[in-house]
Amino acid sequence: MTHRVPPPNASIANETEGSKKLFAPSAERNAHAICAALKTIAPEQGNALELASGTGQHIVTLAKAMPNIQWQPTEVDPDRIASIQAYIDESNCSNINNPLLLNAIQSSWSTKLYPMDLISLSNLLHLISISEAETLIAEAATALSQGGRLFLYGPFKRSGKLISQGDIEFDKGIRASAPDTGYKDDQWVISQVTQNGLALAQTIEMPANNLALVFQKEP
Ligand SMILES: C[S@@+](CC[C@H](N)C(=O)[O-])C[C@H]1O[C@@H](n2cnc3c(N)ncnc32)[C@H](O)[C@@H]1O
Numbered sequence: 454m455t456h457r458v459p460p461p462n463a464s465i466a467n468e469t470e471g472s473k474k475l476f477a478p479s480a481e482r483n484a485h486a487i488c489a490a491l492k493t494i495a496p497e498q499g500n501a502l503e504l505a506s507g508t509g510q511h512i513v514t515l516a517k518a519m520p521n522i523q524w525q526p527t528e529v530d531p532d533r534i535a536s537i538q539a540y541i542d543e544s545n546c547s548n549i550n551n552p553l554l555l556n557a558i559q560s561s562w563s564t565k566l567y568p569m570d571l572i573s574l575s576n577l578l579h580l581i582s583i584s585e586a587e588t589l590i591a592e593a594a595t596a597l598s599q600g601g602r603l604f605l606y607g608p609f610k611r612s613g614k615l616i617s618q619g620d621i622e623f624d625k626g627i628r629a630s631a632p633d634t635g636y637k638d639d640q641w642v643i644s645q646v647t648q649n650g651l652a653l654a655q656t657i658e659m660p661a662n663n664l665a666l667v668f669q670k671e672p
Contacts, residue, residue, distance in 0.1 A: 456529040456556045459580045460630035463623075466508050466533070474543070475536040479576075480510040483660070487511065487575060487606055488518050490657050490665050494602055495519055499570030502596065503527060504557045504589070505577040509537030513544040515573075522571070523548050527555035558585040560592065568598035575606040578642065579624070582633040587645060594649035600672035603651060606665045610638040617662050642666060 466475040488511075495501070498521040506512050506526035516524045526537050526549065537552040555562055557574070558581055572593050578586050593603055608620055615621045615636060628635040643653050643666065651668035659665050 456558060458530075460627055462626050463580055464507070464576075466536070473532075473535040473539040475508040475533065477508045477510060480507055483575070483606075483663070484511050484514045486660050487573075487665075488514050490606070490659065491515060491571075491573060491604055492518060494571075494604060494655065494667050495522060496570045496602075497521060499523070499598075500525065500568070501571035501573065502566055502569040504555070504572065504574040504593070505529070506537055506552065507533060507576075509533070509540030509552070511575065512537060512549055513540050513546060516544070516546040516549045520546075520548055523550065525550045525566070525569075526552040527557070528552060529554065529556045557589045557592070560588050563592040563596035566596045568601065569596050570598050570601045571604065572597060572601070573604045573606070576608075578605065578607055578609075578637045579627060580631075580634055582631075583637075586637060586642075590642075590645045591649050594646065594651055594670065597651070597670045599670055601670050602654065603646065603668040603670075604665060605642065605646075605668075606659065607663060608636055609642065609664050609666075610636045611664075612640055613638055620662060639664060639666065 466477040501522045502525045512526040534552045541549045624636045646668045654669045655667040657665040
């Protein structure tokens with residue numbers, strides 16, 4: 454299974470002069486809210502995996518805020534891998550591993566990355582299909598250690614409904630580029646993850662109508 458290239462309106466990452474670093478305005482806007490939410494559910498120490506890391510702006514924020522956790526960024530896009538590496542090099546954080554090229558919708562990546570105490574995914578579920586999301590969720594559940602937590606952040610339908618005009622337009626734009634993608638329903642995601650042996654631990658309302666769903670694997 455190959456990966457999808459997100460539509461331009463869903464993943465803006467601008468080049469920066471004289472550096473491989475890419476800059477995503479949305480990642481800048483939501484980094485601190487995501488970090489604050491993750492801090493409330495992260496273990497004191499352990500290994501954390503970030504799927505679809507994007508530019509690398511998030512991972513350095515997380516690693517600085519949670520220095521006792523060893524962070525593993527991953528991405529499917531080689532230009533973004535280079536950008537993540539540039540952010541890591543600039544950060545001087547010793548608790549971030551070099552980024553791994555990882556297609557999160559491909560089966561069996563979990564065997565290489567098990568056991569993770571925390572897995573974070575931001576802003577990808579709406580850009581993939583239902584069956585791709587099923588694979589991603591199953592792999593993430595398998596990659597978690599006993600008691601490990603899964604953090605899923607992004608825009609979701611709420612009990613089948615798009616909750617604002619902005620969400621209606623964004624979902625429509627995404628589906629215009631790739632009809633089998635689009636916002637996932639929060640209840641569908643909860644049922645998928647729980648079918649994979651995790652329990653819903655928390656639902657966190659996030660700025661700009663986003664949601665963070667937190668799950669825990671049986672200790
Ligand atoms: C909307 S961006 C979100 C980036 C970052 N997580 C954030 O919240 O700012 C979606 C990211 O997912 C990556 N991506 C798309 N398909 C992927 C896949 N199958 N596996 C891993 N990453 C993927 C894209 O390259 C892009 O960086």
